[in-house]
Amino acid sequence: xxxxGCLAVIVLALAFxxxxxxxxxxxxxxxxxxALSLNLLIGYTGLVSFGHAMFFGFGxxxxxxxxxxxxxxxxxxxxxxxxxxxVLAVSIGALCIRLKDIYFGILTLAFxxxxxxxxxxxxxxxxxxxGLQGGIPRPPFFGVDLSHPKQFFVLACVIFFGxxxxxxxxxESPFGYSLRMVRDNPERALALGLAVQRYKLxxxxxxxxxxxxAGIMMSLYVSGAYPNFAYWTLSGDGILMIMLGxxxxxxxxxxxxxxxxxxxxxxTRTTEYSGLVMGIVLLSVVLGLRRGxxxxxVERCGNLGRAALFTRxxxx
Amino acid sequence: MKGRLTIKGLTKRFGGVVAADxxxxxxxxxxxxxxxxxxxxxxxxxFNLIAGRLTPDAGEVWLNGENVVGLPEVEIVRRGLxxxxxxASLFPQFTAEQAVAAAVHARGRQSHFLLRRFPLPSxxxxxxxxxxxxxxxxxxxxxxxxxxxxxxxxxxxxxxxxSGPTVLLLDEPTAGMGREARWQMIEKVxxxxxxxxxxLIFIEHDIDIVFxxxxxxxxxxxxxxxxxxxxxxxxxxxxxIEAYLGATGASVPV
Amino acid sequence: MNLPALLDxxxxxxxxxxxxxxxxxxxxxxxxxxSGLTLIFGVLxxxxxxxxxxxxxxxxxxxxxxxxxxxxxxxxxxxALGVAVFGVVFERLFxxxxxxxxxxxxxxxxxxxxxxxxxxxKIVWGTDFQTMGMPSTFALxxxxxxxxxxxxxxxxLTGLTVAAAVGLSVLxxxxxxxxxxxxxxxxxxxxxxxxxxxxxxxxxVFGLGSLLAGAAGALAAPVRSMSPxxxxxxxxxxxxxxxxxxxxxxxxxxxxxxxxxIIRAVGSIGYPLFTDGLMFAFMALVxxxxxxxxxxxxxx
Numbered sequence: 001x002x003x004x005g006c007l008a009v010i011v012l013a014l015a016f017x018x019x020x021x022x023x024x025x026x027x028x029x030x031x032x033x034x035a036l037s038l039n040l041l042i043g044y045t046g047l048v049s050f051g052h053a054m055f056f057g058f059g060x061x062x063x064x065x066x067x068x069x070x071x072x073x074x075x076x077x078x079x080x081x082x083x084x085x086x087v088l089a090v091s092i093g094a095l096c097i098r099l100k101d102i103y104f105g106i107l108t109l110a111f112x113x114x115x116x117x118x119x120x121x122x123x124x125x126x127x128x129x130x131g132l133q134g135g136i137p138r139p140p141f142f143g144v145d146l147s148h149p150k151q152f153f154v155l156a157c158v159i160f161f162g163x164x165x166x167x168x169x170x171x172e173s174p175f176g177y178s179l180r181m182v183r184d185n186p187e188r189a190l191a192l193g194l195a196v197q198r199y200k201l202x203x204x205x206x207x208x209x210x211x212x213x214a215g216i217m218m219s220l221y222v223s224g225a226y227p228n229f230a231y232w233t234l235s236g237d238g239i240l241m242i243m244l245g246x247x248x249x250x251x252x253x254x255x256x257x258x259x260x261x262x263x264x265x266x267x268t269r270t271t272e273y274s275g276l277v278m279g280i281v282l283l284s285v286v287l288g289l290r291r292g293x294x295x296x297x298v299e300r301c302g303n304l305g306r307a308a309l310f311t312r313x314x315x316x
Numbered sequence: 317m318k319g320r321l322t323i324k325g326l327t328k329r330f331g332g333v334v335a336a337d338x339x340x341x342x343x344x345x346x347x348x349x350x351x352x353x354x355x356x357x358x359x360x361x362x363f364n365l366i367a368g369r370l371t372p373d374a375g376e377v378w379l380n381g382e383n384v385v386g387l388p389e390v391e392i393v394r395r396g397l398x399x400x401x402x403x404a405s406l407f408p409q410f411t412a413e414q415a416v417a418a419a420v421h422a423r424g425r426q427s428h429f430l431l432r433r434f435p436l437p438s439x440x441x442x443x444x445x446x447x448x449x450x451x452x453x454x455x456x457x458x459x460x461x462x463x464x465x466x467x468x469x470x471x472x473x474x475x476x477x478x479s480g481p482t483v484l485l486l487d488e489p490t491a492g493m494g495r496e497a498r499w500q501m502i503e504k505v506x507x508x509x510x511x512x513x514x515x516l517i518f519i520e521h522d523i524d525i526v527f528x529x530x531x532x533x534x535x536x537x538x539x540x541x542x543x544x545x546x547x548x549x550x551x552x553x554x555x556x557i558e559a560y561l562g563a564t565g566a567s568v569p570v
Numbered sequence: 571m572n573l574p575a576l577l578d579x580x581x582x583x584x585x586x587x588x589x590x591x592x593x594x595x596x597x598x599x600x601x602x603x604x605s606g607l608t609l610i611f612g613v614l615x616x617x618x619x620x621x622x623x624x625x626x627x628x629x630x631x632x633x634x635x636x637x638x639x640x641x642x643x644x645x646x647x648x649x650a651l652g653v654a655v656f657g658v659v660f661e662r663l664f665x666x667x668x669x670x671x672x673x674x675x676x677x678x679x680x681x682x683x684x685x686x687x688x689x690x691x692k693i694v695w696g697t698d699f700q701t702m703g704m705p706s707t708f709a710l711x712x713x714x715x716x717x718x719x720x721x722x723x724x725x726x727l728t729g730l731t732v733a734a735a736v737g738l739s740v741l742x743x744x745x746x747x748x749x750x751x752x753x754x755x756x757x758x759x760x761x762x763x764x765x766x767x768x769x770x771x772x773x774x775v776f777g778l779g780s781l782l783a784g785a786a787g788a789l790a791a792p793v794r795s796m797s798p799x800x801x802x803x804x805x806x807x808x809x810x811x812x813x814x815x816x817x818x819x820x821x822x823x824x825x826x827x828x829x830x831x832i833i834r835a836v837g838s839i840g841y842p843l844f845t846d847g848l849m850f851a852f853m854a855l856v857x858x859x860x861x862x863x864x865x866x867x868x869x870x
Contacts, residue, residue, distance in 0.1 A: 095858055110810075173434055279686035
């Protein structure tokens with residue numbers, strides 16, 4: 001924990017001096033928390049969702065729309081959007097967890113694409129394929145003025161670290177181990193008295209709200225909301241991130257998000273054919289390593305690797 | 317009334333196959349009963365019906381004075397019933413201690429705790445206790461998937477014991493073991509039963525083992541109760557002999 | 571929601587005919603793609619996310635072949651086969667290594683290929699929309715049917731697809747190959763123990779699936795414009811069809827495809843922006859009521 005504290009200080013110091021790096025860190029906080037939330041669902045609970053972007057998109061649009069009414073303060077809009085996302089997650093989750101294996105994933109995809117279609121077609125409210133127009137007003141609150149980039153940066157980092165600690169606690173708690181039980185052997189979990197469906201729903205809701213939070217931060221970051229926030233490619237990218245970084249190590253998804261952002265940035269800057277290069281890179285990682293980067297590190301470096309990555313002996 | 321299990325008229329059909337045919341059985345609290353029968357006799361199905369994994373077409377299951385038919389599996393477990401499986405059903409990535417601790421949490425309604433660290437000290441202590449009972453205490457830190465077959469079966473039983481059940485169902489505790497290991501396992505089961513004073517019902521194929529420790533035996537055949545009584549009575553029962561060997565008249569193998 | 575336009579159309583028989591025939595055509599194409607998808611899933615247990623790209627390749631190959639040779643038939647046949655070959659190679663080299671891995675690995679391999687193929691298409695054929703136009707063989711006057719006009723190509727396409735559907739059904743249910751395929755779907759290892767070359771079988775099934783997708787693309791070339799994004803949209807749609815019809819069922823795919831085609835045609839008049847939404851809503855409904863689709867699980 002002390003180590004991460006120092007890291008945080010270093011990161012912040014660097015970021016203040018270098019706007020490009022600060023930008024990268026900002027995007028990392030957004031996609032890092034998105035990937036972390038997805039891994040809670042996939043890596044810890046074993047629920048492979050293909051539609052996680054629906055919460056990201058919902059968070060962005062809900063927050064953006066609320067702020068555009070100009071009658072709501074930021075904290076209130078924030079809280080309302082998160083609450084809305086939770087309601088969405090409970091209703092959709094309750095339906096999806098009724099299905100097993102791949103059908104669960106397909107249904108999440110269906111709902112996500114449904115949301116996407118709603119966003120595209122409800123032009124009067126959402127701006128259709130142009131996205132939310134007019135920017136996002138940022139009235140100051142509690143002395144914090146988010147129209148100042150530095151203040152926004154600090155807030156984003158604070159929220160991010162808070163989330164990381166929160167998810168860490170969740171994952172290491174009895175609840176977290178119950179999720180692993182659901183992942184590894186739901187039949188036995190039932191036979192031991194664990195209400196498996198309730199835990200699946202809880203995992204769905206928790207990860208959904210964290211993803212929505214990432215969406216809110218994204219809408220503030222780009223001052224808008226766009227339909228591709230709820231498109232299947234973002235769900236796919238999320239899966240990509242957690243697999244790149246490693247699903248069995250806690251920090252894996254965040255590292256994966258970082259790698260993804262770096263790769264994306266480098267590739268789009270150097271070549272017109274980003275798809276081609278990205279695809280080739282992806283193939284080599286998937287077929288070559290067969291696991292995420294941090295999984296690999298942990299396997300090779302054994303105990304030292306584990307200690308450095310804040311994982312315990314069996315981090316699964 | 318604690319630990320009494322009574323089954324009345326339990327019936328279950330799968331299409332044309334009658335897996336359980338009007339089964340009536342009574343298990344005294346604290347008894348040690350073996351259920352035997354040829355393959356396909358419906359023994360595991362019976363366990364599934366009792367534990368709530370399957371819903372019977374008809375009949376009642378009275379556990380500790382309450383009819384639990386129709387209740388979900390989780391509810392039946394909460395009322396004091398526990399089971400171990402023929403093929404060890406474990407959590408491969410958990411260590412033995414972690415697995416049992418998780419089982420303790422599940423039973424103790426602590427599995428949803430978000431603010432504490434896993435495992436809770438009380439659960440860990442209980443896990444150590446249970447592992448000692450089955451003899452796995454020096455393998456507590458081993459990953460479940462790395463345990464030997466016999467140890468995995470023991471862990472499977474440990475998981476079932478973690479909840480402190482009053483009725484314990486063991487489905488072929490010696491399955492897949494060699495002769496020597498089987499006797500050792502059944503000895504452990506016997507000791508467990510004596511120390512924990514629970515109602516223990518186990519399914520078994522090996523007749524010798526059954527005779528060695530069981531107080532009473534129930535024989536199932538085609539979903540029906542064919543015979544019941546002490547091991548000696550059952551052994552000499554012609555219907556039982558026929559069920560096992562067809563109409564050859566030879567005695568049940570020793 | 572453009573209700574007046576919808577009502578207008580329903581009252582005009584020529585409009586009805588046009589919409590129904592368009593819907594039918596879309597349905598036919600969807601069926602070809604979806605049947606390949608469902609075949610691959612039913613037998614190999616893999617959801618081939620790259621399927622849409624095979625369709626796209628079929629269309630582009632056919633375009634080039636037609637431009638080069640001038641004969642549409644040759645274009646369709648040869649290029650569909652080309653896609654099939656590509657499919658087999660793809661399967662042997664990449665998919666086979668992730669058969670036993672979880673669905674995430676399969677998804678990633680396919681996603682990688684989608685990215686690669688989309689860009690390859692952009693490089694070779696450019697990013698603009700391309701059209702083939704109606705090939706000279708079919709530049710005939712439209713057929714008068716039920717008070718409306720139907721291009722003869724539509725009839726050809728429908729006939730061909732129905733024949734393909736029947737052929738596929740027969741292949742799967744009545745031939746030895748079909749038996750092997752169905753057996754492999756249930757228990758590959760056992761089949762391998764019995765001396766069957768399952769790798770070859772799997773390759774063949776994948777090739778067949780890709781053939782169907784490629785053929786669909788080639789057949790679609792005259793009636794739909796092509797762009798590098800066409801792979802995505804057909805994939806999503808055929809996915810919906812496969813789910814509604816039932817993963818692994820050919821008949822299911824047929825009925826679901828026609829259904830989806832009609833919904834699309836009707837939707838594009840009455841509710842243009844939300845047509846996709848309608849389809850997803852329907853898919854969600856089917857999943858909730860009968861997750862294995864209207865026609866159930868294994869190959870049928």
